[in-house]
Amino acid sequence: MTKIDPETRNMDLPMQTRMANMLPESVDEDARTIEVVWSTGAPVRRRDPMTGDAIVEELSLDRSHVDLSRLNNGAPLLDAHGAWSLEGVIGVVERAWIENSAPPVGKALVRFSERDEVEPIWRDVRAGIIRNVSVGYSVRAYEVSEEPGRPQTWRAIDWTPAELSAVPIGADPHA
Numbered sequence: 001m002t003k004i005d006p007e008t009r010n011m012d013l014p015m016q017t018r019m020a021n022m023l024p025e026s027v028d029e030d031a032r033t034i035e036v037v038w039s040t041g042a043p044v045r046r047r048d049p050m051t052g053d054a055i056v057e058e059l060s061l062d063r064s065h066v067d068l069s070r071l072n073n074g075a076p077l078l079d080a081h082g083a084w085s086l087e088g089v090i091g092v093v094e095r096a097w098i099e100n101s102a103p104p105v106g107k108a109l110v111r112f113s114e115r116d117e118v119e120p121i122w123r124d125v126r127a128g129i130i131r132n133v134s135v136g137y138s139v140r141a142y143e144v145s146e147e148p149g150r151p152q153t154w155r156a157i158d159w160t161p162a163e164l165s166a167v168p169i170g171a172d173p174h175a
Contacts, residue, residue: 021036021037021132021133022034022035022036022125022131022132022133022166023035023037024125024126024128024131027125027126029126031111032112032113032114032122033109033110034109034110034112034125034126035107035108035109035110036107036108036109036133036164037105037106037107037133038096038107038108038133038134038135038164039061039105039135039161040061040103040105040106041058041059041103041104042058043056043058043153044056044058045057045151046154048154053152054151055151055152055153055154056150056151056152056154057142057155057156058153058154058155058156059137059155059156060155060157060159061098061103061104061105061106062104062157065156065157065158066159066160066161067158067160068096068097068161069160070162070163071093071096071108071161071162071164072093074092075092075093075096075162075163075164076088076089076091076092076093076164077089077091077092077110077111077112077163077165078090078136078163078164078166079121079166080134080165080166080167081136081165082165083136083163087117090112090118090121090166091110091112091113091118092110092111092113093108093109093110093163093164094108094109094110094111095108095109096108096109096161106135106161108164110164125166130166132167132169132170133164133166133167134164134165134167134170135161135163135165136164136165137156137159137160137161137162138159138160138162139156139158139159140159140160141156141158141159142155142157143155
């Protein structure tokens with residue numbers, strides 16, 4: 001296995017995203033909160049930003065590999081990664097954690113805004129119509145493994161989730 005540190009490869013890795021799910025049974029209508037699964041660490045096909053080659057990316061959910069400080073410091077809940085204006089903010093991450101399960105799962109409690117324009121989204125979440133969540137994150141280091149005839153696997157071993165988004169479709173199919 002090889003460890004890739006994006007800083008030493010002069011990589012300018014953009015914010016990346018992954019899908020997960022809202023858990024409608026956890027809705028608290030009065031508090032306007034819902035629990036979400038934001039990662040299961042499922043492998044996702046990506047491209048090496050330096051070569052364009054196909055790779056498989058995995059997000060390690062080992063607690064020593066994930067920096068949850070941004071999520072736990074009031075990270076935004078966005079409308080489909082709409083980070084270009086304040087209108088894209090539809091809520092806030094109240095609390096995020098890695099659940100001790102086999103395999104581990106990234107979860108969070110999110111609270112929706114009371115703004116009038118967010119109300120239709122909140123209604124669809126409560127009704128189970130909008131179910132998908134995506135996590136926006138940055139990676140500081142990967143552990144790379146290779147098998148002949150298969151794309152390299154890049155396992156994020158030092159990474160930071162920065163935002164969660166309600167989305168129509170995301171990447172992590174097992175969340």
